[in-house]
Amino acid sequence: MRLFKNFLLTPVENGWKMKNIYQSIKSEVLKITDESSNIKTITVKPSEKFSFVTGQFIELSLDGIGEAPFTPSSSPYQTETIDVTIMKAGYVTEKIHQLKKGALVGIRGPYGKGYPIEEMFNKEILILGGGVGMAPLRSFLLTLIKQIDKFKKIILCYGAKSPDDIIYKSEFEKWKKIKKLNILRSVDKCPAGVWKEDIGVVTCLLDKAKFDLKNAVSIVCGPPIMMKFGTRKLLELGFLPEKIYLSMEKNMSCGLGKCGHCQLGPYFVCKDGPVFTYDKIKDFEELWD
Amino acid sequence: MEVRYINNNNWQNFLLNQIEKYNIFSLFEQGDADYNYAMLSSENLKDTVLGKYRSIVPIKSFFFPSSEKILPFNKKKPQIIIGVKACELAHLRLLDAMFLGGEYKDPVYEEARKNTVLISADCSSAKDCCFCSIIEGAPYPTYGFDINLRPVKNGFVAEILTDAGKALVENNDSFFQSAVDDHLAETEKNRVNVNELVIKINKDFNFAKALDEAVKPPETDLWKEVAKECVECGGCRFACSTCYCFLIGEQKNFEKFRLWDACQFKGYARVAGGGNPRPSKPLRYRNLYSCKINYRRQNFGFYACTGCGRCIDVCPAEIDIRKVLTKLSETK
Numbered sequence: 001m002r003l004f005k006n007f008l009l010t011p012v013e014n015g016w017k018m019k020n021i022y023q024s025i026k027s028e029v030l031k032i033t034d035e036s037s038n039i040k041t042i043t044v045k046p047s048e049k050f051s052f053v054t055g056q057f058i059e060l061s062l063d064g065i066g067e068a069p070f071t072p073s074s075s076p077y078q079t080e081t082i083d084v085t086i087m088k089a090g091y092v093t094e095k096i097h098q099l100k101k102g103a104l105v106g107i108r109g110p111y112g113k114g115y116p117i118e119e120m121f122n123k124e125i126l127i128l129g130g131g132v133g134m135a136p137l138r139s140f141l142l143t144l145i146k147q148i149d150k151f152k153k154i155i156l157c158y159g160a161k162s163p164d165d166i167i168y169k170s171e172f173e174k175w176k177k178i179k180k181l182n183i184l185r186s187v188d189k190c191p192a193g194v195w196k197e198d199i200g201v202v203t204c205l206l207d208k209a210k211f212d213l214k215n216a217v218s219i220v221c222g223p224p225i226m227m228k229f230g231t232r233k234l235l236e237l238g239f240l241p242e243k244i245y246l247s248m249e250k251n252m253s254c255g256l257g258k259c260g261h262c263q264l265g266p267y268f269v270c271k272d273g274p275v276f277t278y279d280k281i282k283d284f285e286e287l288w289d
Numbered sequence: 290m291e292v293r294y295i296n297n298n299n300w301q302n303f304l305l306n307q308i309e310k311y312n313i314f315s316l317f318e319q320g321d322a323d324y325n326y327a328m329l330s331s332e333n334l335k336d337t338v339l340g341k342y343r344s345i346v347p348i349k350s351f352f353f354p355s356s357e358k359i360l361p362f363n364k365k366k367p368q369i370i371i372g373v374k375a376c377e378l379a380h381l382r383l384l385d386a387m388f389l390g391g392e393y394k395d396p397v398y399e400e401a402r403k404n405t406v407l408i409s410a411d412c413s414s415a416k417d418c419c420f421c422s423i424i425e426g427a428p429y430p431t432y433g434f435d436i437n438l439r440p441v442k443n444g445f446v447a448e449i450l451t452d453a454g455k456a457l458v459e460n461n462d463s464f465f466q467s468a469v470d471d472h473l474a475e476t477e478k479n480r481v482n483v484n485e486l487v488i489k490i491n492k493d494f495n496f497a498k499a500l501d502e503a504v505k506p507p508e509t510d511l512w513k514e515v516a517k518e519c520v521e522c523g524g525c526r527f528a529c530s531t532c533y534c535f536l537i538g539e540q541k542n543f544e545k546f547r548l549w550d551a552c553q554f555k556g557y558a559r560v561a562g563g564g565n566p567r568p569s570k571p572l573r574y575r576n577l578y579s580c581k582i583n584y585r586r587q588n589f590g591f592y593a594c595t596g597c598g599r600c601i602d603v604c605p606a607e608i609d610i611r612k613v614l615t616k617l618s619e620t621k
Binding site: 289 | 395537539
């Protein structure tokens with residue numbers, strides 16, 4: 001018997017043909033929305049059927065340039081097109097920001113495990129987001145809104161550097177009108193009189209948020225430093241580590257659990273995450289970097 | 290498992306018969322004390338050897354070369370690799386688990402793997418850097434081969450493990466004879482001797498404690514000490530056949546290729562915007578040892594180190610994993 005012999009049967013031998021796992025689906029850029037000075041949302045239309053669970057991510061590639069991981073920011077119920085909200089942070093994202101309407105990009109995925117929505121039914125959902133970390137949270141929030149009767153209450157705490165850095169500005173106006181959704185926002189700094197909501201780091205909002213700890217779960221996504229202090233604050237407030245869902249960012253390159261780059265302890269963030277509960281990963285020193 | 294005997298002369302004829310049908314890679318002496326693989330032809334056939342121990346080149350090169358096109362990729366001609374050693378079969382066990390396990394199978398690795406017949410061999414000696422016997426291995430194959438050869442006087446005992454191995458023997462049945470008890474007794478003696486040799490070579494190293502516990506290697510100055518010597522050439526990672534990490538590159542028309550990558554390079558885990566989980570050498574070292582003796586064992590049940598000693602052989606700073614593990618055992 002050869003080792004792992006059953007793995008060696010090819011799909012062709014089985015009578016069906018499978019696509020190379022590294023193959024992307026060509027997708028057309030339909031719309032580009034400026035969210036802030038360094039963040040854009042691009043709306044793409046995949047040439048094949050594509051669906052995902054909120055919290056899963058995709059690899060988006062530019063022909064001959066490179067590939068990078070992003071979590072779609074659109075609702076998974078929106079099936080014709082996908083929104084990807086991208087901050088200019090490196091080589092590939094800079095090139096993405098230069099894209100024009102009609103351009104062709106590649107997407108492959110979806111990869112990893114998303115948010116376990118059904119485990120959150122009948123609970124109070126406390127969402128803590130910072131900066132471009134609102135991108136996956138928008139997808140998550142839209143998923144909740146779609147079936148809002150199934151949740152007790154939703155609290156969204158969102159922080160940005162300045163009022164100009166807040167993304168999805170027009171959507172916040174719509175979200176504010178939803179009864180079961182309570183929105184708190186803060187900006188780090190702002191000239192006097194311009195901003196009527198809170199000023200300070202996003203974790204301050206948690207002191208104002210009203211929730212029933214026994215029946216609440218929290219969802220955190222943002223820059224590493226914000227996730228670190230956000231998680232610390234949630235623990236202080238009494239959240240159990242297994243009730244804190246973190247959307248982790250590591251160097252996910254293949255997305256398939258093969259290439260090694262997103263290793264976090266014995267896990268690969270691309271296949272075992274990107275959503276982890278804090279108890280699973282709290283002991284890894286490199287967690288927040 | 291079927292066991293047969295083949296004499297040296299018939300072995301040569303057997304190989305000659307396969308040259309047309311397969312790309313055959315077999316060992317040749319390189320320098321005084323090393324072996325390397327080369328493609329077998331009727332001209333070099335007489336010079337090929339089974340090798341007393343493993344080759345210089347890591348076995349992963351046959352299935353996961355240093356650079357290759359992965360989208361699209363080329364089909365390979367069926368190949369036979371001869372002279373593979375037990376430590377290398379252990380490497381392949383890890384690579385199989387990484388590339389073929391989980392939700393997705395890597396099609397490029399799979400293609401190479403299923404087109405290959407592995408003819409392994411017992412070690413008949415050991416290098417100074419060999420340490421399989423003290424890290425859950427042994428200098429003779431017990432799994433993972435199609436055919437294993439145990440050298441005896443004037444020939445080999447052939448153990449036939451898989452259908453692929455069986456087919457190869459059946460198609461060349463006239464070259465093989467029945468094995469007799471004397472042959473097997475002779476090979477058993479060799480196995481015991483080489484195993485003892487490996488243990489003797491490693492008598493100064495004792496890292497059973499670090500392995501037994503297989504826990505998170507602790508925060509210790511040891512990592513700083515080791516990292517001080519390291520010049521970050523990545524040689525140890527490229528020579529290691531359980532190092533599976535790769536970097537994907539994009540080409541025109543959405544085509545892709547991959548290159549070996551190594552966790553010892555500073556930019557390895559860095560993300561856009563500059564965040565880096567392991568910016569310093571000691572952190573990268575600790576992660577490397579955790580990967581080898583802890584994380585992959587959690588994933589698959591075995592160490593990602595098979596004791597082949599290639600990392601020791603190639604290191605220009607003479608960093609020796611056995612010394613590091615021994616010190617690690619002492620720090621606990």
